Amino acid sequence: MKEIILAYQGEMSLKGLNRATFESVLLKTMRRRLKSLGNFKIYKAQSTMYAEPAGDEDIDAAEERIGKIFGIAAISRAAVCPKDFAVIADTAKEYLCGALRAAKTFKVSAKRSDKTFPMDSMEIARELGGVLLSAYPHLKVDVHHPDVNVTVEIRDFAAYVHGGKKPGAGGLPVSTSGKAALMLSGGIDSPVAAYMMAKRGLSLACVHFASPPYTSERAKQKVVDLAKLVAKYTGPIKLNVVNFTDIQLYIYDQCPHDELTIIMRRYMMRIAEAIAKESDCLALITGESIGQVASQTLQSLGVTNAVCELPVMRPLIAFDKQDIVDISLKIDTYETSVLPYEDCCTIFVAKHPVTKPNLKRIEMSET
């Protein structure tokens, strides 16, 4: 039996004239992400994207990858069959056999976009419901909360039978909102910030600050690994690693120690902004969250922000740590983030860093 993946669009159907651009980005992204899995034919019809294996390509892997593509609201994996009711009924009985055996209740949903098909949606649902009740007599119909939603879609090229849609990654296709530079540390927060902004259609460049030999090669590798995990959602990312050692030592030598962190963060922002501008990025992204640490009080954020011209996006600003952890578990970055390697922010920290820095004073310390 031939299987195919149907990917349904989300919010971008609302985007009027931009819609064609969004759809072509989505098709390109699907082609790129499935390329290494073999020969999938990727095409679009009636606002739905199709991923059709030419032979015995790994459709489980394709489904997993498509599930990480932003701009796709829902996915279904379906059996393809000719537009003939008897064949559709046999296909449903056989293809959904495992799910129907395990279920107590089901319903049939039918959608007929090919209006030349002789039965309307109501008739298809009623007739197929009857066929399935006689094939699986233990089943009952439940139209509100069925265990299995047997779905038949009669489209242009064929009929498709599946057990209901699953949620996709949602959001907007990566790159349709422009490009921003993410400040990527080795922590839990910044990879989650990356995921959230990419979900809104941004493509990313990353900037990481390392202070060798105070930070190790393993710590840097951890950041490379995190960027790769994020790239499963965003596509390839360029990671810029900045050697921050000399600047950090100089600040340590010259500035009051309770202001170290905040001054260091201002230098990070200045450098990240320069890299952002060079790489055509229109904004910076950080994983900051209000009140999480001394450098993330409202006063500290203000003082750090003062060195930047570009907008600084902080998608986690109102998130509790646990909410951030939950997302990092979902997107599979948590385990890598918690590996216990040092970060340049943790090596020269004062016992009592300022929590309410004053911009004028900090500027004086920097001169």
Ligand code: ATP
């Ligand atoms: P994270 O979990 O993302 O490391 P955090 O809670 O440890 O965040 P900070 O260390 O204060 O908080 O960092 C706040 C933000 O600054 C990070 O989310 C990240 O965007 C940026 N940042 C911190 N350290 C670095 C670094 N070494 N390189 C690049 N960006 C950094």
Ligand code: MG
């Ligand atoms: Mg950190």
